[in-house]
Every structure is written in structure tokens, then in C-alpha cells.
Amino acid sequence: MKEGPIPPIAKKESYTHTMHGDQREDDYFWMRKRDDSAVIGYLEKENAYYDKMTSHTDQLKKDLFEEMKSRIKEDDASVPYKYNGYWYITRYEKGKDYPIYTRKKDSLTAEEEILFDGNEMAKGQSYFNITGISISPDNSMASFGIDTVGRRKYTLQVKNLKNNEILPTKIALTTGGSTWANDNKTLFYTRKDEQTLRSNKIYKHRLGEDPEKDQLVFEEKDETFNTYVYKTKSRKYLVIGTSSTLTTEYQILDADQPQGDFNMFHPRERGLEYSIDHYKDAFYILTNKDDAVNFKVMTTPVNATTADNWKDLVPHRDKVLVEDMEIFKDYYVLSERINGLLKIRVRSWDDKEDFYIPFDNETYTAYTSTNVEFDTSIVRYRYTSLTTPASVIDFNMKTQEKEVKKEQEVLDPNFDKENYISKRVWAPARDGKMIPISLVYKKGIMLDGTNPLLQYAYGSYGYTVNPGFSSTRLTLLDRGFVFALAHIRGGEYLGREWYEDGKLLKKKNTFTDFIDCSKHLIDLKYTSPEHMYAVGGSAGGLLVGAVVNMAPELYNGVIAAVPFVDVVSTMLDDSIPLTTGEYDEWGNPNDKEYYDYMKSYSPYDNVSAISYPNMLVTTGYHDSQVQYWEPAKWVAKLRELKTDDNIILFHTNMDAGHSGASGRFESLKETAKDYAFLLDLEGITK
Structure with a gap:
């Protein structure tokens, strides 16, 4: 890609953050003004610049989209599962974006009953998501949540499945999920805080009653915790759960007695994590109790649930x-x-x-x-x-x-899984640890350093990205790309300690692991810096942002999707969704030790006058998890300070949130944009 049009230059307004006697200059702080005309104007200029800079790949984007779409069976359906006398099936129709939720009574040969047609419900909406479908025990009602913005603020509704009518009741600002008591009339659900979107209150709703009069059953007042409600698989108990990064707590109620009071299972203890399920006269507990770092299974009688009664069923193993x-x-x-x-x-x-x-x-x-x-x-x-x-x-x-x-x-007559090679290699990290990398590429390519390679990782919250098949990824593999999934610290691929070694004051291990994996793949001749690419989203976008500050010379291009890059400012702002609940992941910067450590790696705070790789940065204007202004500010600062002639492209989906476009085909268009960016850098035109 060659520079053509002049990139947008964001205005600068002096603003100083002061904390612990330290001052951070933030000339782009003004971008936080949601719906401000200057902010909208800047985002629109960036989108226009993206359109101009990539116009020569418009046909390529279309071709890639059609190629990826052609591999998908459009009239697909899930494998039916049986629950409470009905077979449930989710299916898609050809040419349509959204799922159709159906069921059949007793037998798969019975007449189909359409519960929800997402395509009909999505008409007139630029974004649509239905979630949390919950069927009442007598199979007559279905509760569900709808989001038409992408900010994960779901409106809870109920449908009468006997007459196919949606009840007039609408309950705003929920998680979308809900749980029925066994009386078929009482519904428990979770509401969110209006500003922070923290799930903090459990309510009880009776069908036919005014939701304004719904009873508050439980409020989680600790801002580092979220709350939720569900029913055990045995259908015997309703459960209210609360959790933070390190601690959980549960309360239980007989599902036949929804007017009763929830009883504490075991009160929270910092660092004690547990989850519960019920069977006959006992509860079964998956827990880290007694320093069981990798968790164990314990059991306790239903009438004696506190931890002093728990007994090992499956002991801890290192x-x-x-x-x-x-x-x-x-x-x-x-x-x-x-x-x-x-x-x-x-x-x-x-x-x-x-x-x-x-x-x-x-x-x-x-x-x-x-x-x-x-x-x-x-x-x-x-x-x-x-x-x-x-x-x-x-x-x-x-x-x-x-x-x-x-x-x-995979609707591609040329696809044969035997034509691809997958393997696992181990990269030496700078501190002596060995980092696993899952690789896949097409048979026949020469491992001589000339192959383009796309490296992906996440590395936060203990979330493990498992190696799985992707039909869209074939678009890259068939054009000579190697795909590498780096199982870096911060996830739990090698156990709980793998996570503990990549969080809080050890967070930099996540970034250096990724860099050391890249170096190892280059040493093994899978690729070279001229053909190495990195991609990450959300906390993985933080990863990419930190990596390009620390080792930009290793990558020809990077893609950062909805990147969490302004770490210090976000973690100091407890009005932003998710912030307070994440102190146990990143640290609380109100503590100077954590503040200094965060500042040392925060991508936005560490942009400097160096040469950066080519970059594509994407975000959603309605993102509730990583606010749009984080990547917007980051791109503006990169444009200001970088010393190279490489390009930075920034695109904001003005209709979407953290997960991007809704609909299976609209999201493919976003993937096509990413792939076109990579292929263009490689000089691959079709």
C-alpha cells in the first residue's frame, strides 16, 4: 500500500491526568465526548480515509467475501437436542443472516414450531441480537432478550407459545437471560447498572404484573463483583451467583418455592472460587479450596453446604x-x-x-x-x-x-483436510519457559522464511483459545499463509499457574511470550519479519498494542480489533463498564505499584517516535467493553509520533458494539476487510 490521500490529523486539546504525583499528558482526551459533533466528525474522516486508502482492494474484498460465504452451508441446522419433551433445533435459511429457533414435540418427525425467526425480528434494525431464550417448565412460555444497538443492554420480553403472541411486558437494561421458577409464573432476571453496565441486581417478575413493581431479590453492592441467576440441571434449585476475578459466592432456593428466601451456600472468601451443581441429596463443587490451584471436585449434603462440610471426590492434581x-x-x-x-x-x-x-x-x-x-x-x-x-x-x-x-x-469441492498440516511447536521464552504454538498450513509450502504468517493470541482472564477449524481461515491458508496460535501466559492452556504468571504484576510475560514466539517462528524459517503479521482483539488488542511498542521490527503488519489500549485511564475511571470488576486482573491503579506497572506497558502511554508496522485498527461506536475512544486516541497519537511511512487505517462501525456486525454474513464482510489488508501488504491481488 502506498500513501495517497492525507490521513486525518486529530486536533489536540491539552489535558493532564495527575495521579500519585505523576502527570500524563492526554491531548486526545476530548474524544471521550460521545455523540459530540467533533468526535463524530473525526471518526467519519477516518472512515473516509480508510475507504480511499483501500478502494483499490474493493473488488478483492467482495471476492473474498463471496469466497468465504460460498463455503458456508446457508440452509444449515444445529443437531437437535431433547429437553423436557421437545426437540430443539436452530436453523438458517439460504440468503438470510439470522437464526430461526424451532422445536418439535416428542419426535423429530413432528410438525415444526417456530419459536423465534431472527430475520423477521431484525427487519428495520441495523444491529440485532436475540439471546437468553428460556422455556418455562410447562413449555408454554419463552423469555428472551433483545439488543438492537450492540451495547449489550438487553430488553427482556416473554412470548406465549400457545397463541404465538409476545406479551406487552418489556424490562429494559437486563443481561437478556432469565430463569423460570417451577410454578411457570415467576421469572428471575438480572439488571445492569445504567452507567457501568455491571450486572448488579436480581429481580423477581410475576407474569401479568407491572415490571415496575418487580421485587428486588438481591443487590450486589461490591463494585468488583457481578451477579447472575440460573437453575441447576436437576431443576431442583434456583441459584444466585456472584463472582469477581478471584472469588465466587452462591445462594440457593428450592425452585418449587419462588416466594421463599434464598439461603447462602457458602459466603465469599477472597481467593476462594467454586461452582455448584446438584444431584440427589448432595451438591457437587468444582473449587480451588485448600490451595487446589488446578481445581478439584468436592461434595457436600444439601442440608450442610458451608465449606467445613465439603469432602474431596476428585482430589487436586498438580x-x-x-x-x-x-x-x-x-x-x-x-x-x-x-x-x-x-x-x-x-x-x-x-x-x-x-x-x-x-x-x-x-x-x-x-x-x-x-x-x-x-x-x-x-x-x-x-x-x-x-x-x-x-x-x-x-x-x-x-x-x-x-x-x-x-x-x-465445507462447501468447497477442492477442500480436503488431508491437504493441510497441523502441529504443535514449543518456543523458548526469555525466562526459560516453553511456550506452545499450534500451527496450520497447506502441504507443499517451502519453509524458507518467505511465507506470510499470521500469529494470533489473547492471553488474559485465564481464557484459553483452543485450536479449532475455521473455514474462513482457508482463504489465507490457500494463499500460502501459515497460521500460528500462540498459547501465551495469561490463558490457562498449561494450567492455572499459566494464567497467574500472566496477570497483575506479571502481565508483561504475556507480551514477551508473544514476541518470543514470533522470534522462534522466524528462526524456524516459517516466516521472516517482512512477512510476519499479528492480530488480536479486545484484551488481545492490548497485546498487539504492547507488542508493537516493544518489538515493531518483527512485523510487517498488525490488526488490532476493538483494542484495550488506554489501560491506565480506563482502569482509573470506575464509571466505565467492566473497570471495577477487573482490578484482580490488571491491578488497581489507585495503588501506586500497579499504576506504575500499568503505565510501563499501556500501549497509549508508550507510543513513541519510532517506526511502527502497517496497522489496521477497528472498533464499534457502541462498544460497551472497550470504548471507541481508546483506539481513536491511540491512532491519533500514533499518527502524530511515528517516524515511518507505513500506513495506519482506522475504521469505526458506527452501528455495532464489541462483537462487530450482527448477522452471519455481515460479520464475514469485516473478515474480508481484514484479509484484504493482509493480502494487499503481501502483494496478493486475488
């Missing part, structure tokens, strides 16, 4: 991270992570059976899927790898036989 537990009538199923790889372990309650479902790949993902039925011998799980399309598999725990219910179809 090398095995227990991620999840599914309870069935005759079995329980554990999702365990061993040396980075996911294992599904099946155990019978009588201890006569204990085995792992076998998998035979070097790098793959397997996890339990939709398992809403309790009295069944079938556990449903999903399996995928970087070369294998996702499969939905039913595994019979009694016979140990499996049935592939569905494998993702």
Missing part, C-alpha cells in the same frame, strides 16, 4: 486442570486439561467405571456440548482441530460407542 463437570443420573463427566490438551473423563457414581474418551491428534479441541437431559447415558461433545471441521458427537457412556451426529460441511 498437572491436571479441571475445567468443567457435567452431572448425569449414572455418571459424571470431567473436562480436564493435561499438557495443554483437553481430555473428557467419564466416571460412574459407583466408581466401577473411570475412563477417558480417546483422541489421537497432536493439537485439537474437545469439549462437552449441549447436555440438558439428566437421565441419559449419552454425553454430547464437540471435536475439532486446525485441520478438522467441527463435529458434534454423541458418546454412549455405557457401551463406549460414539456416533458422529454432524460434521461441519
Whole structure:
């Protein structure tokens, strides 16, 4: 790409942040004025500049979009699952963006009942998302949440499934999810704080009554916690949960007694994390109690739930991270992570059976899927790898036989998974740790340093990005790209300690791990700095932003999507959504030690007069998680200080939030923009 049109130059207005005696100059602080004409004007100029600078790739974008779209089965449907006498199916129709939610009574041959048609509901909306569909125990009502802005402020509504009418009740500012009591009349739901969007209040609504008179059941007053409500799989208990990064707490109520009071399961203790499920006369607890860093399973009687009554069922193991537990009538199923790889372990309650479902790949993902039925011998799980399309598999725990219910179809006559290679390599980090990297590329390419390589990672909140198949990624692989997924610290790929080693005052390990992975891939001749690219979104955008300050010479181009780049300012502003709940992840900058450490890596605060890679930065104007002004300010400062002739492109979706455009095809257009940016830098025109 060559410079042509003059890039927008943002005005500068002097503003000084003062904290701990330290002053930070912020000439672009004015961009925080949402809906201000000057702010809108600047964003529109950036969008116009993006359009001009990429106009020569307009046809390429269209072609890439059509190519990726052509691989998708447009009239697709989910694998049906049975719940409370009905088979539930989500399907798509050809040419339409949104899902259609349906069910069939008793048998899959029964007449289809359409619960919600997202395409009809989305008409006239530039953004649309339906979430939290919850069916009443007698199957007659469905609650659901709607967001038409992208800011995750859902309006809760109820549909009468007998007459197909939506009730007039509308409850604003909710999470979209809700839970029915067993009386089919009482609905529990979570509301958000108007300003911070923190989920902080649980309400009880009775059908037919004025929602203005809904009863406040619980309020979470600690600003570092969020709250939520759900029902146990046994359908016996309603549960109010509260959680922060490091601590959880639950309250329980008999689902047959919605007018009763919730009772504390075990009061919060800082650093104690636990989750609960119910079976017969006991609760089962996945917890880090007793310094169980990688978690263990404990059990306690239903009438004695405090932690002094908990007993080990599955003891803690140093090398095995227990991620999840599914309870069935005759079995329980554990999702365990061993040396980075996911294992599904099946155990019978009588201890006569204990085995792992076998998998035979070097790098793959397997996890339990939709398992809403309790009295069944079938556990449903999903399996995928970087070369294998996702499969939905039913595994019979009694016979140990499996049935592939569905494998993702790739509508490309030239696609053959045998034409691609996936492997795992280990990169030495500067402190001696070994960082796993999952790789995929097309057979036949020469590993001589000339291949373009796209490296991705996330590395925050203990969230592990697992290696999985992507039909859109074939667009890059078929054009010679190598794709690398770096399992850096900050995630839990190698256990809980892997996360602990990449947060708070160890956060920089996340960034240096990514850089050291890049260097290792260059040393192995998978690519070279002239052909190396990095991509990350949200906290992964912070990763990319830190990396280009620390090692810009390693990358020809980077993509930062909805990037969290103004770390210090955001974490000091407790009016912004998510801030207070994240002190345990990033630290509280009101403490000078954390302030100084954050400032030392915050991408916005560390932009300097150096040469940066080519950059594409994207955001959503209605983003509630990373406010649009963070990338806007960052781009303006980069334009001001960078010393190179490389380009910076910045695009704001004025109709979307953190997750980008709604609709399966609109989101593909955003992917096509990203890919066109990379291909153009490589001189690939078609």
C-alpha cells in the first residue's frame, strides 16, 4: 500500500491526568465526548480515509467475501437436542443472516414450531441480537432478550407459545437471560447498572404484573463483583451467583418455592472460587479450596453446604486442570486439561467405571456440548482441530460407542483436510519457559522464511483459545499463509499457574511470550519479519498494542480489533463498564505499584517516535467493553509520533458494539476487510 490521500490529523486539546504525583499528558482526551459533533466528525474522516486508502482492494474484498460465504452451508441446522419433551433445533435459511429457533414435540418427525425467526425480528434494525431464550417448565412460555444497538443492554420480553403472541411486558437494561421458577409464573432476571453496565441486581417478575413493581431479590453492592441467576440441571434449585476475578459466592432456593428466601451456600472468601451443581441429596463443587490451584471436585449434603462440610471426590492434581463437570443420573463427566490438551473423563457414581474418551491428534479441541437431559447415558461433545471441521458427537457412556451426529460441511469441492498440516511447536521464552504454538498450513509450502504468517493470541482472564477449524481461515491458508496460535501466559492452556504468571504484576510475560514466539517462528524459517503479521482483539488488542511498542521490527503488519489500549485511564475511571470488576486482573491503579506497572506497558502511554508496522485498527461506536475512544486516541497519537511511512487505517462501525456486525454474513464482510489488508501488504491481488 502506498500513501495517497492525507490521513486525518486529530486536533489536540491539552489535558493532564495527575495521579500519585505523576502527570500524563492526554491531548486526545476530548474524544471521550460521545455523540459530540467533533468526535463524530473525526471518526467519519477516518472512515473516509480508510475507504480511499483501500478502494483499490474493493473488488478483492467482495471476492473474498463471496469466497468465504460460498463455503458456508446457508440452509444449515444445529443437531437437535431433547429437553423436557421437545426437540430443539436452530436453523438458517439460504440468503438470510439470522437464526430461526424451532422445536418439535416428542419426535423429530413432528410438525415444526417456530419459536423465534431472527430475520423477521431484525427487519428495520441495523444491529440485532436475540439471546437468553428460556422455556418455562410447562413449555408454554419463552423469555428472551433483545439488543438492537450492540451495547449489550438487553430488553427482556416473554412470548406465549400457545397463541404465538409476545406479551406487552418489556424490562429494559437486563443481561437478556432469565430463569423460570417451577410454578411457570415467576421469572428471575438480572439488571445492569445504567452507567457501568455491571450486572448488579436480581429481580423477581410475576407474569401479568407491572415490571415496575418487580421485587428486588438481591443487590450486589461490591463494585468488583457481578451477579447472575440460573437453575441447576436437576431443576431442583434456583441459584444466585456472584463472582469477581478471584472469588465466587452462591445462594440457593428450592425452585418449587419462588416466594421463599434464598439461603447462602457458602459466603465469599477472597481467593476462594467454586461452582455448584446438584444431584440427589448432595451438591457437587468444582473449587480451588485448600490451595487446589488446578481445581478439584468436592461434595457436600444439601442440608450442610458451608465449606467445613465439603469432602474431596476428585482430589487436586498438580498437572491436571479441571475445567468443567457435567452431572448425569449414572455418571459424571470431567473436562480436564493435561499438557495443554483437553481430555473428557467419564466416571460412574459407583466408581466401577473411570475412563477417558480417546483422541489421537497432536493439537485439537474437545469439549462437552449441549447436555440438558439428566437421565441419559449419552454425553454430547464437540471435536475439532486446525485441520478438522467441527463435529458434534454423541458418546454412549455405557457401551463406549460414539456416533458422529454432524460434521461441519465445507462447501468447497477442492477442500480436503488431508491437504493441510497441523502441529504443535514449543518456543523458548526469555525466562526459560516453553511456550506452545499450534500451527496450520497447506502441504507443499517451502519453509524458507518467505511465507506470510499470521500469529494470533489473547492471553488474559485465564481464557484459553483452543485450536479449532475455521473455514474462513482457508482463504489465507490457500494463499500460502501459515497460521500460528500462540498459547501465551495469561490463558490457562498449561494450567492455572499459566494464567497467574500472566496477570497483575506479571502481565508483561504475556507480551514477551508473544514476541518470543514470533522470534522462534522466524528462526524456524516459517516466516521472516517482512512477512510476519499479528492480530488480536479486545484484551488481545492490548497485546498487539504492547507488542508493537516493544518489538515493531518483527512485523510487517498488525490488526488490532476493538483494542484495550488506554489501560491506565480506563482502569482509573470506575464509571466505565467492566473497570471495577477487573482490578484482580490488571491491578488497581489507585495503588501506586500497579499504576506504575500499568503505565510501563499501556500501549497509549508508550507510543513513541519510532517506526511502527502497517496497522489496521477497528472498533464499534457502541462498544460497551472497550470504548471507541481508546483506539481513536491511540491512532491519533500514533499518527502524530511515528517516524515511518507505513500506513495506519482506522475504521469505526458506527452501528455495532464489541462483537462487530450482527448477522452471519455481515460479520464475514469485516473478515474480508481484514484479509484484504493482509493480502494487499503481501502483494496478493486475488
